[in-house]
Amino acid sequence: MSLTLNQMAMLPPEKRLHGDEPKVVEPWKLKSAWRAVSAPAPMREIIIDGYVRRGEVLNIIASTKIGKSWLALYLLFSVATGRNWLGRQTKKGRVLLLDNELHDETIQNRMRSVADAMGISEDEDRDMFEYLDLRGVAVGIGEIEQQLSRFEPGEFTLIVLDAKYRFFCNGLQENSNDDQTTFHNQIDQLAKRLDCVIALIHHSSKGDQGGKAVTDVGSGGGSQSRATDCHMIIRPHDEAPELAVLDAALRSFPKVEPMSIRWKFPLWSLAADIDPVVKQVQSRNDARMDGATRDKTLAVLEILKREPGNTATEYKLSGGHPEQKSFRAAIAELEGEGRIAWEQEFTPPRRTAAAGGWRLVESHPTSGAVEFDS
Numbered sequence: 001m002s003l004t005l006n007q008m009a010m011l012p013p014e015k016r017l018h019g020d021e022p023k024v025v026e027p028w029k030l031k032s033a034w035r036a037v038s039a040p041a042p043m044r045e046i047i048i049d050g051y052v053r054r055g056e057v058l059n060i061i062a063s064t065k066i067g068k069s070w071l072a073l074y075l076l077f078s079v080a081t082g083r084n085w086l087g088r089q090t091k092k093g094r095v096l097l098l099d100n101e102l103h104d105e106t107i108q109n110r111m112r113s114v115a116d117a118m119g120i121s122e123d124e125d126r127d128m129f130e131y132l133d134l135r136g137v138a139v140g141i142g143e144i145e146q147q148l149s150r151f152e153p154g155e156f157t158l159i160v161l162d163a164k165y166r167f168f169c170n171g172l173q174e175n176s177n178d179d180q181t182t183f184h185n186q187i188d189q190l191a192k193r194l195d196c197v198i199a200l201i202h203h204s205s206k207g208d209q210g211g212k213a214v215t216d217v218g219s220g221g222g223s224q225s226r227a228t229d230c231h232m233i234i235r236p237h238d239e240a241p242e243l244a245v246l247d248a249a250l251r252s253f254p255k256v257e258p259m260s261i262r263w264k265f266p267l268w269s270l271a272a273d274i275d276p277v278v279k280q281v282q283s284r285n286d287a288r289m290d291g292a293t294r295d296k297t298l299a300v301l302e303i304l305k306r307e308p309g310n311t312a313t314e315y316k317l318s319g320g321h322p323e324q325k326s327f328r329a330a331i332a333e334l335e336g337e338g339r340i341a342w343e344q345e346f347t348p349p350r351r352t353a354a355a356g357g358w359r360l361v362e363s364h365p366t367s368g369a370v371e372f373d374s
Helices: 005-010 033-038 068-081 104-118 141-148 177-194 223-227 284-306 325-336
Strands: 046-048 057-062 095-099 129-133 158-162 197-203 230-236 243-250 259-264 267-270 340-343 357-360
Touching: 046 068, 057 068, 057 177, 068 095, 068 104, 068 129, 068 158, 068 197, 068 267, 104 129, 104 267, 141 177, 177 197, 177 223, 284 325, 284 357, 325 340
Parallel strands: 057 197, 057 230, 095 129, 095 158, 158 197
Antiparallel strands: 230 243, 243 259, 259 267, 340 357
């Protein structure tokens, strides 16, 4: 969005990017691509191996009450003590949690549970982890910038904002792409100035997330996934409620494969022995289609059992509608299971020419009543 100096001066602080005060624009200093090719700058320091570097922005997104705040606490303690996090090496450093959802006593007791479960001892440097409870306080990104401006670059290694949506105030709208871009531009500036990772804990949109691309998961304007360096999501696993699948879209690392993680209070842990299969919630239309296919499958088998030679044409089996979707699905399912076979030379009764038909395979173990897996 291009603004004149007068328009920029009229913006409230929340919508004005840091350093974008009205001023005379200086000419850009263009850089040589060939100089970069011959002597590229070293990459930023890795904070979480394979996921995020110093000065980058991380999204951690999951549905409500799945345990993303517990995962964030685990990450904070891991970085503060230099421990591995979900099998990934972290860079030890000072961390900060800004929590605007939980009461102070809830935060404290959660911290106690996580620290005890991780085996953090009394003699470890616990001054590396600080926090502030902000529930009920309208704090936006502008005030965060002001409060953190007193810290030197590199003084923090990781800052977690939990939850992102509550830092959208002073007119910012979560569902606005423009406001998401404005918010993330300010977060980028803050991460760059403080030379640390800033992690945003956020919720996914309503409904099934299983069929979505990684970058499409997250409530609000879609620009939020494009604006971050690591867009990490947690979705329910198909196998058990205590399992989940962690996946990420990355900017400064090669693609990583999704992995299964397991919840056992109060920690998430890597479940390397479980295939990362995301749970798919069946739509109402799919459920209706499955029911119709099941009914049609039963009908086809019953007709074939009564027909001479246990064979009949598609026209008869389908009740005159051989192109019906449920009939085609039923035929494909029965043929795939080896319960019926196509007889090209089948000649129907009272016909002189072969028309082809489906024959019930008598050798199939099912006899009498037709049974289906529940």
